[in-house]
Amino acid sequence: MGFGEIVAGLILGIIGGMVANEIGDWSNQISRWFLWLAVKHLSHDLQDRYEEEWLAYLQETPGRLTRVMQAAGLIWGAIRIEHERRMPHTLPISAAAVRLFDLLMAMLMIYFCAPIMLIAALALLIESGGKEPIFFKQVRVGRDGKHFYFFKFRTVVIQPGQGQVGYEITKVGRVIRQFRVDELPNLYNVLRGDMSFVGPYPERPSMADVLEKKIEGFRERYRVRPGIISLAAVNLHTFYATPDLEIYARERLRYELEGIKNFGIVFTIKIILRAFVVILFQHTKRNN
Amino acid sequence: MGKHESKTPLVSSKGLRVLSLFADASSQELSGADVHRLTGLASGTLYPILMRFEQAGWLESRWEEVDPRQAGRPRKRFYRITGSGVRSFQELVDEILPEVRAWASVRL
Numbered sequence: 001m002g003f004g005e006i007v008a009g010l011i012l013g014i015i016g017g018m019v020a021n022e023i024g025d026w027s028n029q030i031s032r033w034f035l036w037l038a039v040k041h042l043s044h045d046l047q048d049r050y051e052e053e054w055l056a057y058l059q060e061t062p063g064r065l066t067r068v069m070q071a072a073g074l075i076w077g078a079i080r081i082e083h084e085r086r087m088p089h090t091l092p093i094s095a096a097a098v099r100l101f102d103l104l105m106a107m108l109m110i111y112f113c114a115p116i117m118l119i120a121a122l123a124l125l126i127e128s129g130g131k132e133p134i135f136f137k138q139v140r141v142g143r144d145g146k147h148f149y150f151f152k153f154r155t156v157v158i159q160p161g162q163g164q165v166g167y168e169i170t171k172v173g174r175v176i177r178q179f180r181v182d183e184l185p186n187l188y189n190v191l192r193g194d195m196s197f198v199g200p201y202p203e204r205p206s207m208a209d210v211l212e213k214k215i216e217g218f219r220e221r222y223r224v225r226p227g228i229i230s231l232a233a234v235n236l237h238t239f240y241a242t243p244d245l246e247i248y249a250r251e252r253l254r255y256e257l258e259g260i261k262n263f264g265i266v267f268t269i270k271i272i273l274r275a276f277v278v279i280l281f282q283h284t285k286r287n288n
Numbered sequence: 289m290g291k292h293e294s295k296t297p298l299v300s301s302k303g304l305r306v307l308s309l310f311a312d313a314s315s316q317e318l319s320g321a322d323v324h325r326l327t328g329l330a331s332g333t334l335y336p337i338l339m340r341f342e343q344a345g346w347l348e349s350r351w352e353e354v355d356p357r358q359a360g361r362p363r364k365r366f367y368r369i370t371g372s373g374v375r376s377f378q379e380l381v382d383e384i385l386p387e388v389r390a391w392a393s394v395r396l
Contacts, residue, residue, distance in 0.1 A: 050335075053320065055362040056352075057331065060321035070324075073332035080336040 027064040034071035038078040040193070043144055046081070086223050094264035101265055102197055106190040113184055120153055120181050123172045132157075135185060140202035145222045148194040150202060151185035180279070186228045198271045199227025200256040211249050218249075221256055224263055229275045231259030297340045299380060302329055306337050310347065310369035311377045317366035319352075338367060346373030 035058065039051045054074055061067045076096065083095040124134045136154035139147050155173030169177065176182045189195040195202065200221040203211065212218045232255035259267065299307065305327050310318070318326070324334055341347040352364040369377075 049365075052356070052362045053365040054331075054335075056364045057320045057324075059361060060319065060364070061324070070331045073330045074335070076332035077335040080332070081339050084336060084340060 027068050031058055031067050031071035034068070034075060038071070038074035041075065041078040042082055043085070044146075050078070050081075097265040098196065098263070098268055099193075101268060102190050105197060106187045109184075110187050110191075113187075116181055117184050120172075120176055120184075124153060124170075124176075127170060127172045139205055140226065141205055141208040141222070142194050142202060143222055143225045145208075145219065147205060148189070148192075150194075151188055153182040153185060155182050183228060190228070194225070196225040196227050196268075198229050198231060198259070198268045199225050200259070201230040201232065201252065202226035207245075211246070214246060215250055215253060217257065218253060220260065221253070224260055229271060231256045231271065296376065297344045300337075302327075302333055303337050303341070304380065304384075305329070306334070307341065307346065307369075307373065307377045307380070310367070311374055313369075317350075317368045319364040319366055321364075323367070341373065342367070344376075345370060346376055 035051070035054055038054065039047050042050055058067055058071055061070050079096045079099065121134045124132075133154055136152045136156075137149045138152075140150040142148045153173075153176055155169055155177050157168040157170055173182070186195060190197065208218075230252070232252040259271070297303075306323060306329065309323065309326055320331075320334060320338065323329070323338070324331065327334075329337070338347065338349075342349055346369065347367050348370050349365050349367045352366060354363055356363050
């Protein structure tokens, strides 16, 4: 063996060791990340327990690759645990499938709609001369009755003084609303896990409080993530004219509960297709 | 929400494996990692089963008595079978065993 080979061997050995260390460290990072994702899928009352329990579980698991795989498996486990608590009578696979569908669709749509969103944002910026915000965020009630920020493009004039939203739609706003571009920022809500593509309409907290008290079973809606496309909007577009919000909410609840019962990937896709038909071929009034 | 009907849960073959492990080791406490090691079930399957059985009152769990700050590691959670769990397991076995025997005799 020549001197050169020994040196080369040493150098390769050192590099190999460094790479192995790096991968080892990374495997820990990835496991931690998977664990974090898994815990995030659980409801609040379970998070602390399972975070610690699963951290201990992973530390007890020997082997880097095994640990990463087990950590990834915990995401699936968390989805199943949550699903079982929420809806013991449906298959957990459907919850996972819907979430996966939501994530992929949201990413695809953000990718393809990025230019449109950019143009809309620029137009809004120019219209208000940079004095008013591009986005409009509002607190809404989500899954488990948890509050979250609901994002849209701002299409109305914000009344001077208090940051209250008025009902005067701007010129750009009108165009944006017509093509429903104002709803695209909702995709961010889907990515964050606040919303789904199809689900019950996310109410404002003040409205939700009233309806929860008046309508029995209203809280059942909190079993699933609220949707960009309301379960009822597709069926109920004619009811939009009803001035009585309570009657409207009652009527809507019927469809929403029906949808929650059928919750799953097939139903989700069916509603999306139906929504396209409604948007393309029928004139619908919007209630928001 | 949050209230669960305490109906008897469905038991899959994997669930049966977990339950039989606890019934064998009766009164002995096992962590999730122990169950994983002894049954070969992956985390994504194992924990929903443990949760389901615990909710049904067939298993109970407690934290390891260790201060995580002092030990510098998270506490383990130990599971143990309850009296109701042992009974349910026995009932399941009594229910399934004749069927399995009948099936096996036809096969052989």
